[in-house]
Amino acid sequence: MPIDPSVALGAELPEVSFEWSASDAALYNLAVGAASDPMDTTGLEYIHDATPKVLPTFATVAAGFHTTEPPKVSFPGIDIDLAKVVHGSQQVTAYRPLPAAGKATTRTRIAEIQDKGSAAVIVQESVTADDEGQTLWTSRSSIFAKGEGGFGGERGSSAKVDYPDRAPDHRLTVATLPQQALLYRLCGDRNPLHSDPEFATRAGFPRPILHGLCTYGTVCRAIVDEVLGGDVTAVADYSASFAGVVFPGETLAVEIWEDGSRLLATATVVERDGAKALGNVVCERRR
Numbered sequence: 001m002p003i004d005p006s007v008a009l010g011a012e013l014p015e016v017s018f019e020w021s022a023s024d025a026a027l028y029n030l031a032v033g034a035a036s037d038p039m040d041t042t043g044l045e046y047i048h049d050a051t052p053k054v055l056p057t058f059a060t061v062a063a064g065f066h067t068t069e070p071p072k073v074s075f076p077g078i079d080i081d082l083a084k085v086v087h088g089s090q091q092v093t094a095y096r097p098l099p100a101a102g103k104a105t106t107r108t109r110i111a112e113i114q115d116k117g118s119a120a121v122i123v124q125e126s127v128t129a130d131d132e133g134q135t136l137w138t139s140r141s142s143i144f145a146k147g148e149g150g151f152g153g154e155r156g157s158s159a160k161v162d163y164p165d166r167a168p169d170h171r172l173t174v175a176t177l178p179q180q181a182l183l184y185r186l187c188g189d190r191n192p193l194h195s196d197p198e199f200a201t202r203a204g205f206p207r208p209i210l211h212g213l214c215t216y217g218t219v220c221r222a223i224v225d226e227v228l229g230g231d232v233t234a235v236a237d238y239s240a241s242f243a244g245v246v247f248p249g250e251t252l253a254v255e256i257w258e259d260g261s262r263l264l265a266t267a268t269v270v271e272r273d274g275a276k277a278l279g280n281v282v283c284e285r286r287r
């Protein structure tokens with residue numbers, strides 16, 4: 001059985017210790033579209049040699065940054081073909097601004113396995129702490145495994161942000177590059193779904209798709225640059241659901257509503273008549 005919830009639920013995954021450098025953070029920044037205007041010198045703060053700005057979303061790649069193997073969907077009680085899964089959702093809470101370089105250890109557990117009938121949603125929670133045991137960030141993410149439901153588990157809750165019933169307060173247009181996924185995979189996510197046309201076809205897509213976490217980071221970076229005055233430290237918590245695929249080279253239309261300390265947003269694809277890309281986007285400002 002590919003999912004045995006009696007084994008998987010609550011399982012702790014092996015802890016991962018890792019370090020990252022300023023150069024890793026700078027590469028990540030470029031991979032999510034930073035510094036795209038050569039006449040805007042503030043963009044250079046994203047590639048500073050010693051102290052580049054560090055987006056909170058760097059937390060999603062830090063532990064695996066130097067990985068060169070494709071990921072496996074293989075955990076205690078779970079063994080699923082990589083071609084059947086897409087990233088479902090992601091949340092990161094940054095307890096304090098991320099340092100430009102550092103060492104940390106991540107502990108992850110399988111927090112929920114939702115049975116959506118035809119699909120399973122596997123939710124992981126992780127805590128990342130520095131060498132002194134201080135929490136740097138926590139994250140909660142889900143993968144959506146097509147055809148893996150029906151194992152008799154709980155359906156679970158579904159994320160739903162209530163957007164204000166008015167026009168958005170900000171509208172951004174955010175380009176991605178045709179080679180965006182190839183650049184982003186250098187940040188450690190070597191899933192062939194994002195680079196290998198044959199694998200993408202086997203997974204049911206006409207061509208390689210963009211990493212969900214690349215879209216996630218790109219939209220966060222655009223919000224930081226265009227709404228938060230370029231201050232990467234202003235984001236305390238950032239979450240989104242992956243509502244539809246994005247192909248590298250497509251343009252994102254991001255609509256943003258101010259909601260007290262939060263910014264609520266959606267992202268859609270301009271070239272495909274507003275096809276959904278990200279939903280339930282919530283960006284909580286640091287107080």
Ligand SMILES: C/C=C/C(=O)SCCNC(=O)CCNC(=O)[C@H](O)C(C)(C)COP(=O)(O)OP(=O)(O)OC[C@H]1O[C@@H](n2cnc3c(N)ncnc32)[C@H](O)[C@@H]1OP(=O)(O)O
Pocket residue numbers: 085086087088089116121142144155156157158159191193209210211212213241242243244245246
């Ligand atoms: C390893 C891969 C890495 C990647 O980076 S892949 C790229 C990033 N991810 C994506 O591009 C995924 C984009 N999203 C989609 O393609 C679709 O969106 C889904 C295939 C994920 C789901 O679409 P559908 O099969 O039509 O599902 P439904 O009928 O809308 O909902 C069925 C149940 O599934 C829950 N659900 C829907 N989308 C998600 C999601 N993104 N994450 C977690 N759960 C999801 C709903 O709530 C509902 O459940 P309830 O009936 O209980 O409410």
